[in-house]
Amino acid sequence: MTYNKTFICITTCLLIFLCGTYAFSQEPTFSTPTNVTAKDTPNDDGSSITVTWDAVPEDSGITGYKILRNTDSGEFEEIGKQLKPTATQYKDSEIEKGKTHAYFVQAITDSEALVNSQQTEGVIATGQWFHTGKTSLFIAMIILCAAILVSIYLCRNNQDVFVRRIPGLEAVDEAIGRATEMGRSILYVLGLGGVENVATIASMTILGQVARRTADYETPLRVPCNDPIVLNVVREMVKTSYLDEGRPDAYQEENIFYLTGDQFAYAAGVDGMMIREKPAAVFLQGTFYAESLLMAETGNSIGAIQIAGTDSEHQLPFFIAACDYTLIGEELYAASAYLSKEPMLLGSLRGQDWGKIVIFVTIILGVTLELFGINWITTLLQSVR
Amino acid sequence: MKRQIPLAFCFLFGIAMIFTQFSPHSYSQAVYKEVINWGLIISPFAMVLAVVTLIQTHVTRINLRTEHWQYSLIVFVGMIVMVLIGVPFGPQNSIVEWLYNNVQVPMDATMFSLLAFFIASAAFRAFRARSFEAFLLLATAMIVMIGNVPVGDLVWNKVMSWMPWTDGASWLRQWILDVLNNAARRGIILGVSLGVISQSIRIILGIERSYLGGGD
Numbered sequence: 001m002t003y004n005k006t007f008i009c010i011t012t013c014l015l016i017f018l019c020g021t022y023a024f025s026q027e028p029t030f031s032t033p034t035n036v037t038a039k040d041t042p043n044d045d046g047s048s049i050t051v052t053w054d055a056v057p058e059d060s061g062i063t064g065y066k067i068l069r070n071t072d073s074g075e076f077e078e079i080g081k082q083l084k085p086t087a088t089q090y091k092d093s094e095i096e097k098g099k100t101h102a103y104f105v106q107a108i109t110d111s112e113a114l115v116n117s118q119q120t121e122g123v124i125a126t127g128q129w130f131h132t133g134k135t136s137l138f139i140a141m142i143i144l145c146a147a148i149l150v151s152i153y154l155c156r157n158n159q160d161v162f163v164r165r166i167p168g169l170e171a172v173d174e175a176i177g178r179a180t181e182m183g184r185s186i187l188y189v190l191g192l193g194g195v196e197n198v199a200t201i202a203s204m205t206i207l208g209q210v211a212r213r214t215a216d217y218e219t220p221l222r223v224p225c226n227d228p229i230v231l232n233v234v235r236e237m238v239k240t241s242y243l244d245e246g247r248p249d250a251y252q253e254e255n256i257f258y259l260t261g262d263q264f265a266y267a268a269g270v271d272g273m274m275i276r277e278k279p280a281a282v283f284l285q286g287t288f289y290a291e292s293l294l295m296a297e298t299g300n301s302i303g304a305i306q307i308a309g310t311d312s313e314h315q316l317p318f319f320i321a322a323c324d325y326t327l328i329g330e331e332l333y334a335a336s337a338y339l340s341k342e343p344m345l346l347g348s349l350r351g352q353d354w355g356k357i358v359i360f361v362t363i364i365l366g367v368t369l370e371l372f373g374i375n376w377i378t379t380l381l382q383s384v385r
Numbered sequence: 386m387k388r389q390i391p392l393a394f395c396f397l398f399g400i401a402m403i404f405t406q407f408s409p410h411s412y413s414q415a416v417y418k419e420v421i422n423w424g425l426i427i428s429p430f431a432m433v434l435a436v437v438t439l440i441q442t443h444v445t446r447i448n449l450r451t452e453h454w455q456y457s458l459i460v461f462v463g464m465i466v467m468v469l470i471g472v473p474f475g476p477q478n479s480i481v482e483w484l485y486n487n488v489q490v491p492m493d494a495t496m497f498s499l500l501a502f503f504i505a506s507a508a509f510r511a512f513r514a515r516s517f518e519a520f521l522l523l524a525t526a527m528i529v530m531i532g533n534v535p536v537g538d539l540v541w542n543k544v545m546s547w548m549p550w551t552d553g554a555s556w557l558r559q560w561i562l563d564v565l566n567n568a569a570r571r572g573i574i575l576g577v578s579l580g581v582i583s584q585s586i587r588i589i590l591g592i593e594r595s596y597l598g599g600g601d
Contacts, residue, residue, distance in 0.1 A: 045411040127410040134407050141582075148583050152592065196424065198581045201588065201596050208595040228435035229428065233596060257442045258435035262489070264496035276452055290500060297503040311577040313570050318504075321511035329573040333580030336593060344592050352579045359575055 033065065033105040038120040041091060046127030048093040051103045053117065055088050066106040066114075067092070071099050073122070082108070100124050137384045143358060148351030155347025163349060168307050168325035169338045172206075175305045176213045179280035185220035186210070187279040189270055189295060191286025191310065192263060195229045198333075199311045203286035204230075204237055205336035206309070210283065211241035218250050224259040224273065226266045231258050267291035271298040284308040284323065285332065288315045296322035309335065392591040399589035525561060532558020 033053040041048040056062050065083040067090050068076040079092060095101055100122035107115040155161050179186045188207055193200035207223070214221040221238065225231035235256045242251035259269040271294060274282065282299040284292070284306065292308075292315040299306045300322045308319035309327030319326045327335060330352065337345035366377035398420060405417040443457035471481050514520040531537035537554035545553060587593035 043409055045409050045414055047411070127412075129408050129410045129413070131407055131409050138407055144579065144582055145586060148586050152586075198584050202580075202584055205593065205595045225435075228431035231435050231438065232431055237596065254438075254441060254445065257438045259439070262493070264493040265489075268492075268496050272453075272456075290497060293500060293503045293507060294496065297507055300507075311580070313573045313577070316573070318507065321507040322503075328576075330576035330580035333577075333584045336595065345587065348583045348587055348592070352576075352583045355579045355582070356575070359579075 032115050033107050033117040036103070036105050036117040036120055038101070038103045038123045040123055040125045043128055043131045043133050044125075046097060046125045047095065048091050049095055049101055049103075049123050049125050050089055050091050051105065051120065052089040053105050056085065056107075060085075061110050062107045062115075063110050064108045065090075066108065067103060068106060069101055069103050071096055071101055073100070073102070076104065078106075095125055097125065133383070136380055140384070144355045147354040147358065148348050151351030151354060152344050152347040155343050155350060158343055158347070159341075161343065161346035161350060163334070163338055163346060166327065166331050166334065166338055168309060168327045168331065169335055171305070171307055171325045172210065172339065173213065175281035175283075175307055176210065176217060176219060178305055180217040180219045182280045184280035185222050185277055186214060186281045186283070187270070187273060187277070187299075187304075188221060188223045188283045189285070190223070190225060190230060190234070191284070191288045192226055192266065192291070193230075193287030194227050195233055197287050199287045200227075200230060202333045202335065203309070204234060206283070206285050206332075206339070207234065208237050208241050209336070209339040211238040212245050215242040215245035215247040215250055218247070220252070221255060222273065222277070222279065223256040224266075224270055225256065226259055226261055228258060228261075231256065263289065263291055264294075267294040270295050274298045274302050274304070278302050279304055282306045284310075284319065285327070285335075286310065288312055288319075293318040293322060299323070388594070388597060391597055392594060396589055396591065399585070525565075528554070529558050529561055532556075532561075 033056070036051065036053040038049055038051045040046070041050045051067060053065075062085045064085055065087055067079050067083070069079045069092065070076045079094065080090065083090060090105075092101070092103075101124075102120055102122045104119045105117040107117070109115065176186060188210060190200055190203050190207070193203075195201070211221060213219075223234055223238070225234060235253060238256060239248075239251050239253070242248055260266050273279075274295075275298065279302075282295075282304045284295060284299070285308070288295075288310050289312065292310070292312075296306060296308060296319055306323035307325045307327070308323040309332040310316060310319060311329055311332055313329065316326065316328060320328075334349050334352075337349050362377065362381075366381065369375065369377055401416055402420065405413045408414075439460075443460050446454045446457045467481070467484070470478060470484075474481065476482075508526070512519070512523045512526055514523045531540070532554040537558075538552045541548075541554040542551055550556065584593065588596070
């Protein structure tokens with residue numbers, strides 16, 4: 001019995017020793033990053049390659065990744081910074097265009113060991129001519145443009161296009177007439193937008209119409225500009241309007257001048273003109289920011305008839321509160337058609353309405369389908385970037 | 386020809402710039418950057434003309450001794466000082482920076498701060514309840530203003546404690562902004578977007594050409 005007990009005891013100790021020795025002699029095994037692929041990044045100009053791999057479990061013992069790249073089968077070199085263990089992709093934006101790049105991913109273990117993945121196949125990055133992520137946006141643009149173009153085409157000879165009454169534009173003649181009767185000037189402010197701004201162009205077309213009437217009445221038209229290019233375009237426009245009306249002698253170039261490019265200095269300058277010259281009519285048309293109310297309130301305080309118009313929705317409440325008439329958003333763009341009554345321009349307004357119908361139908365359809373748990377319209381609209 | 390060539394350029398560049406928005410290819414992006422650079426090159430030339438008109442305006446004011454003509458002298462003093470220091474030593478020069486930080490910035494801030502008083506005077510006029518719509522505007526504004534200050538919720542919780550929810554003033558304010566105000570804003574934005582598309586088509590196709598100088 002004593003012999004047996006001693007034998008069992010020695011055997012057990014030996015087994016524990018052997019198991020412990022075996023266990024401590026083994027390095028923990030880490031799986032290599034799997035499914036490593038390198039692909040040309042979609043929808044870019046061919047300046048990047050995206051490397052992807054499968055995610056690893058949190059307890060895998062991997063503390064980060066390094067990306068290694070070679071060019072045209074040369075030496076592999078480490079690129080970029082060490083990535084987090086949760087990373088599953090890397091976008092390499094420092095490639096050489098037209099050359100073949102291959103990659104492998106190196107996993108870093110908590111014992112600082114490095115485990116390499118399989119090498120990817122060589123990839124050459126190429127630029128794409130069409131951004132597939134913008135397909136839905138492109139289709140929407142085509143539909144809206146088609147609606148406007150078809151409407152313009154249909155209305156090209158039609159003089160009877162109905163346009164609802166826009167009080168702000170109806171009041172243009174009233175404002176000019178009032179200034180003429182009072183023997184005072186008209187102040188036209190184009191806002192802070194540059195010539196590339198569509199609202200500024202819309203404002204300039206209204207100015208062209210106003211200039212035609214002031215040419216007839218010989219009413220001084222003062223236009224302080226804050227953009228040098230706008231200044232030159234406006235001078236040319238107003239001059240041509242006076243020529244078209246047969247009153248080139250009434251055109252005074254010095255009345256269209258550069259004030260400043262600074263936002264609040266411009267507001268101060270315009271306010272100063274209002275207080276000194278007391279114009280009978282003030283037009284505030286274009287893109288405005290925080291200076292909108294500074295100018296509109298000053299105009300109100302001198303008793304001028306004020307017609308404002310902007311596409312900056314944040315400034316609209318200020319104009320509505322301080323001005324006599326306000327062109328809200330799209331009415332600014334409708335002004336040239338409304339004032340000139342040109343059939344093709346009026347046709348574009350009708351096209352806009354068709355576009356609105358398309359948008360309303362989409363919204364109503366989307367909301368209805370959402371109620372029934374069908375969300376493909378919502379997904380489609382959310383995919384627009 | 387004076388009209389046709391600019392219109393042809395407008396059409397070509399308009400179509401090209403639309404295309405660049407949908408094409409990430411390096412060639413189309415190069416075209417986009419090139420056109421933007423051309424715009425930047427034109428600006429300095431236009432700026433020279435703008436400065437000339439500024440000088441002309443103020444010289445005329447001084448010559449004619451119009452009301453407050455003395456301020457035109459200050460324009461010239463400011464312009465000459467900034468040119469004399471700024472051109473040879475650059476905009477990073479300490480004197481230019483000092484002038485900017487201690488003259489222009491405070492003046493800009495002064496103008497901006499006037500906005501608070503103008504908002505008060507405009508609000509006073511706009512919120513007079515002379516019609517049903519004006520009353521609605523007044524009531525909405527009152528709710529938003531009360532919801533904006535902490536005392537609004539305090540009053541709500543004390544006075545309207547019988548109501549089933551707390552902090553109702555700020556909740557109501559947020560609901561007005563998120564639902565009613567946002568719905569109206571988005572409607573305006575949709576209209577503006579369609580207006581921009583329509584105006585752009587008119588310009589690109591040469592239907593709207595008054596910006597070229599008269600003529601519709």
